[in-house]
Amino acid sequence: MPEPLIFDKSQPGQRAVEFPPSDVPNAGPVLPENLLRRKPPRLPEVAERSVVRHLTILSRENFSVDTNFYPLGSCTMKYNPRVNEQLSGLPEFTGLHPYQFDEDCQGTLAILWQLQEMLKEITGLPGVSLQPAAGAHGELTAMLMFAAWFRDRGERRTTILVPDSAHGTNPASAAIAGFKIVQVRSNEHGLIDLDDLRSKLDASVADMMLTCPNTLGLFETDVGEVAKLLHGVGAKLYIDGANLNAILGVTRPGDWGADALHINTHKTLSTPHGGGGPGAGPIAVAADLVPFLPVPRIERGETGVFHLVDTGHPKSIGRVRAFLGQTGVLLRAYCYLRRLGARGVRETAENAVLNARYLQSRCPKDFATPYAGDCMHEFVLSGTPLKKAFGVRTLDVAKRLIDRGIHPPTVYFPLIVDEAMMIEPTETERRRTLDWFADVLAEIVAEAKADADQLHDAPHTTSISRADEVRAARDLDLRYTWDEAK
Amino acid sequence: MAYLGNPPDTQKDMLAELGLTRHSELFRSIPESLRFKGDLNLPPAETEMDLVRHVRTLAKRNRPAGDTVSFLGGGVYDHFIPSAIDALTSRGEFLTCYTPYQAEASQGTLQILWEYQTMIAELTGMELANASLYDGASAVAEAAMMAAAVTRRRKVIVSQTLHPESLACLKTYLINTDLEPVTVPWKNGAADMETIAGLLDDETACVIAQTPNFFGVIEPMEKLSEMAHAIGALLVVSVDPISLGLLASPGEYEADIVVGEGQSLGLPMNMGGPSLGFLATRKKFARQIPGRLVGRTVDHHGKACFCLTLQTREQHIRREKATSNICTNEGLMTVRAMLYLSLVGAAGLKEVARLCAAKAHYLAEGLSQIKGFGVRYAAPFFKEFVLECDQDADRVLARVAKHGILGGVPMARFYPQMSNRLLVAVTEKRTRAELDAFIAAVSQ
Numbered sequence: 008m009p010e011p012l013i014f015d016k017s018q019p020g021q022r023a024v025e026f027p028p029s030d031v032p033n034a035g036p037v038l039p040e041n042l043l044r045r046k047p048p049r050l051p052e053v054a055e056r057s058v059v060r061h062l063t064i065l066s067r068e069n070f071s072v073d074t075n076f077y078p079l080g081s082c083t084m085k086y087n088p089r090v091n092e093q094l095s096g097l098p099e100f101t102g103l104h105p106y107q108f109d110e111d112c113q114g115t116l117a118i119l120w121q122l123q124e125m126l127k128e129i130t131g132l133p134g135v136s137l138q139p140a141a142g143a144h145g146e147l148t149a150m151l152m153f154a155a156w157f158r159d160r161g162e163r164r165t166t167i168l169v170p171d172s173a174h175g176t177n178p179a180s181a182a183i184a185g186f187k188i189v190q191v192r193s194n195e196h197g198l199i200d201l202d203d204l205r206s207k208l209d210a211s212v213a214d215m216m217l218t219c220p221n222t223l224g225l226f227e228t229d230v231g232e233v234a235k236l237l238h239g240v241g242a243k244l245y246i247d248g249a250n251l252n253a254i255l256g257v258t259r260p261g262d263w264g265a266d267a268l269h270i271n272t273h274k275t276l277s278t279p280h281g282g283g284g285p286g287a288g289p290i291a292v293a294a295d296l297v298p299f300l301p302v303p304r305i306e307r308g309e310t311g312v313f314h315l316v317d318t319g320h321p322k323s324i325g326r327v328r329a330f331l332g333q334t335g336v337l338l339r340a341y342c343y344l345r346r347l348g349a350r351g352v353r354e355t356a357e358n359a360v361l362n363a364r365y366l367q368s369r370c371p372k373d374f375a376t377p378y379a380g381d382c383m384h385e386f387v388l389s390g391t392p393l394k395k396a397f398g399v400r401t402l403d404v405a406k407r408l409i410d411r412g413i414h415p416p417t418v419y420f421p422l423i424v425d426e427a428m429m430i431e432p433t434e435t436e437r438r439r440t441l442d443w444f445a446d447v448l449a450e451i452v453a454e455a456k457a458d459a460d461q462l463h464d465a466p467h468t469t470s471i472s473r474a475d476e477v478r479a480a481r482d483l484d485l486r487y488t489w490d491e492a493k
Numbered sequence: 494m495a496y497l498g499n500p501p502d503t504q505k506d507m508l509a510e511l512g513l514t515r516h517s518e519l520f521r522s523i524p525e526s527l528r529f530k531g532d533l534n535l536p537p538a539e540t541e542m543d544l545v546r547h548v549r550t551l552a553k554r555n556r557p558a559g560d561t562v563s564f565l566g567g568g569v570y571d572h573f574i575p576s577a578i579d580a581l582t583s584r585g586e587f588l589t590c591y592t593p594y595q596a597e598a599s600q601g602t603l604q605i606l607w608e609y610q611t612m613i614a615e616l617t618g619m620e621l622a623n624a625s626l627y628d629g630a631s632a633v634a635e636a637a638m639m640a641a642a643v644t645r646r647r648k649v650i651v652s653q654t655l656h657p658e659s660l661a662c663l664k665t666y667l668i669n670t671d672l673e674p675v676t677v678p679w680k681n682g683a684a685d686m687e688t689i690a691g692l693l694d695d696e697t698a699c700v701i702a703q704t705p706n707f708f709g710v711i712e713p714m715e716k717l718s719e720m721a722h723a724i725g726a727l728l729v730v731s732v733d734p735i736s737l738g739l740l741a742s743p744g745e746y747e748a749d750i751v752v753g754e755g756q757s758l759g760l761p762m763n764m765g766g767p768s769l770g771f772l773a774t775r776k777k778f779a780r781q782i783p784g785r786l787v788g789r790t791v792d793h794h795g796k797a798c799f800c801l802t803l804q805t806r807e808q809h810i811r812r813e814k815a816t817s818n819i820c821t822n823e824g825l826m827t828v829r830a831m832l833y834l835s836l837v838g839a840a841g842l843k844e845v846a847r848l849c850a851a852k853a854h855y856l857a858e859g860l861s862q863i864k865g866f867g868v869r870y871a872a873p874f875f876k877e878f879v880l881e882c883d884q885d886a887d888r889v890l891a892r893v894a895k896h897g898i899l900g901g902v903p904m905a906r907f908y909p910q911m912s913n914r915l916l917v918a919v920t921e922k923r924t925r926a927e928l929d930a931f932i933a934a935v936s937q
Contacts, residue, residue, distance in 0.1 A: 102559020330765025
């Protein structure tokens with residue numbers, strides 16, 4: 008640990024923030040004694056200076072998009088524009104209370120409404136909800152909407168189809184929505200096996216959740232056929248939009264026959280990842296699903312005034328969170344799309360794919376390419392050859408990349424690739440960074456040949472060496488206990 | 494060309510190295526019939542300068558509560574936010590990093606999360622806390638599912654004294670599960686203990702209550718806790734974190750799962766989002782907790798460090814059997830909450846809570862002196878109360894609005910029959926002059 012725990016920096020009686028004394032004349036305590044807390048919480052007693060130093064030093068322990076190349080596949084770690092931070096941080100936006108009258112929120116409502124319209128255009132679908140707080144939340148919202156759609160028709164469907172390459176949130180979201188999961192195989196090209204799909208299609212299937220481009224970075228060329236097959240049994244097609252960055256302005260899920268999808272604003276639309284959020288997972292849906300969208304809806308009246316409406320939508324599934332959604336995050340997404348415009352949106356996809364395709368061509372051939380197709384915005388390599396030849400695993404390569412100041416790619420996902428390494432450079436990286444990354448990989452391969460142990464013990468240059476994750480799970484230590492106080 | 498890493502000439506070179514001449518060739522694998530022709534119909538690109546002007550103009554169409562004398566509450570509050578929070582959370586190392594899966598590259602975020610977990614556990618009087626959920630309302634739903642997993646029972650008794658949007662969220666989440674939510678209407682603005690007692694049986698996974706409740710009323714939980722435990726059910730309680738600077742911590746009354754909305758802990762109101770759901774519970778339930786957990790461990794040289802732990806609960810490993818589907822949570826918002834609690838400390842939090850309570854009671858007292866106005870429920874309240882008026886609440890709001898005052902949230906927004914009631918919240922930011930002005934404006 009480079010920096011003491013904040014609890015160990017406490018000094019009794021020290022504090023950073025004080026408040027003015029009460030200016031109201033309450034004689035005596037206003038609350039009965041029996042309702043009061045018996046012991047105060049043990050929070051730090053530190054000056055502001057200590058807090059600032061603490062966070063500043065800790066910040067240096069983080070890799071981030073601002074400081075490091077961060078080719079995490081399926082996460083789209085693109086640059087987070089600062090104008091978005093500045094504008095979403097304006098007090099006119101941050102100072103809004105969710106229960107103010109609509110007429111006092113016209114700026115924010117206008118922006119959110121226009122964002123909805125832009126997302127409709129980008130996805131090719133006529134209905135949008137900005138309510139979900141993350142991609143998985145959007146998945147859940149859509150699965151709940153599908154269930155409601157079927158229930159409304161007097162049908163009860165029990166199964167959702169999910170590819171073997173799917174992100175874990177897909178089956179997890181489907182399960183909460185009350186569905187059983189059936190896996191569909193990928194074929195030897197890394198694409199959905201249509202025969203396997205056909206064999207699993209029956210009247211119990213509510214929908215299939217398909218990522219496209221998929222988690223191998225490949226465009227599902229048969230997605231139109233998949234939609235037809237599903238619709239043929241009265242089922243729906245859901246698109247996990249995590250990889251939307253590859254296809255913006257190039258092709259639209261609505262045009263494939265998709266019935267619903269989610270967008271990760273913290274991936275495709277540049278809102279910052281923040282160390283695990285806050286994100287947002289707006290969904291777009293086909294016309295027949297619109298009645299089931301969550302409330303409140305953001306609607307525009309005839310006179311151009313915007314309203315939040317939660318009545319008059321009796322088939323709505325209700326809400327999946329309080330208030331409106333991740334408003335501050337959505338403002339950033341709006342700013343991003345306004346900067347880009349239509350051409351900028353397409354250039355984003357073009358360069359996301361160009362950078363990935365180029366990087367793939369430069370990566371050392373010591374890593375296997377499990378699937379041969381044209382990669383989109385990301386590609387998957389397999390470290391199996393290195394494991395066989397030198398006993399060096401993808402995990403070791405990932406940890407060694409940290410020594411070189413590069414955040415590792417996504418590893419061990421998708422599950423269908425052994426020793427997987429999923430690399431997504433994004434469109435905001437320079438060619439030289441891509442060349443450098445490929446060179447570093449080649450150097451690591453050379454190290455594997457020369458001295459595998461060096462890699463087994465990597466990283467060496469960070470303030471900590473490899474964390475003992477086994478011990479962390481076995482001897483749960485999830486909080487400070489004051490027994491250890493010095 | 495916004496934000497592209499490579500200018501057009503470099504792109505051309507790269508294409509050439511791939512044996513291509515045009516960008517469109519990159520998309521060969523996409524069937525022609527699926528390709529979008531032409532440009533999307535989006536507003537034209539704006540330079541940064543134009544964007545700033547355009548968005549600032551739009552911003553002026555907002556009249557934010559933060560710039561007025563606001564008594565709006567109902568889950569989101571106008572509390573003071575110490576300046577160091579914005580300064581530190583705008584650092585790129587926190588803003589632009591990802592989920593800390595690679596521990597060696599994320600010790601900053603991991604240590605802060607572990608410290609946050611400690612503080613939330615301390616605040617709620619519980620043994621441990623997770624690294625966040627989306628918001629207080631969805632946290633209630635997650636807590637219900639967790640209680641069902643722990644007890645292996647299906648019935649969820651929930652008091653209608655919860656925030657209506659928490660109730661709605663719970664209903665939406667549970668509709669396709671085999672959980673059976675039973676909502677118990679309030680009695681005199683509090684949980685109806687008799688009815689709940691009658692419903693409690695060995696099918697009950699949990700009882701869910703809120704304190705202070707949606708009406709602002711503080712509800713002692715000891716009896717509910719006893720009743721639930723006697724039958725082997727869990728007590729789930731949703732709380733206002735600021736109230737815990739003063740009021741009994743859920744640990745003191747043996748709550749099993751504690752959830753709530755953490756916006757009050759240093760997050761701007763932001764029209765309700767991004768938000769911060771917190772969850773704290775007993776150590777023995779660790780394996781059923783939804784969301785991420787940060788654990789302390791050692792590295793291979795024995796040096797103390799942090800990493801994500803018990804990941805086998807989570808979606809990326811357990812998939813459909815995971816404790817939750819949550820992946821991205823509220824990361825940077827937990828940093829804000831950790832900073833708030835560190836900057837104000839226990840002494841500061843108690844001061845804030847005292848100020849809220851004192852000012853709210855002063856206001857309630859003053860408003861009750863006005864003919865035709867009174868606090869609806871006699872029970873003790875913390876920083877919010879329901880004001881009963883002898884006229885339409887909207888008339889009252891219009892009258893006080895002339896003085897730049899947002900008098901409260903009309904209860905009819907949630908319960909249409911309550912057209913003459915306002916939910917009035919008072920934070921430490923309201924001065925006596927503002928309270929007196931409110932009273933004067935109402936009595937006109």
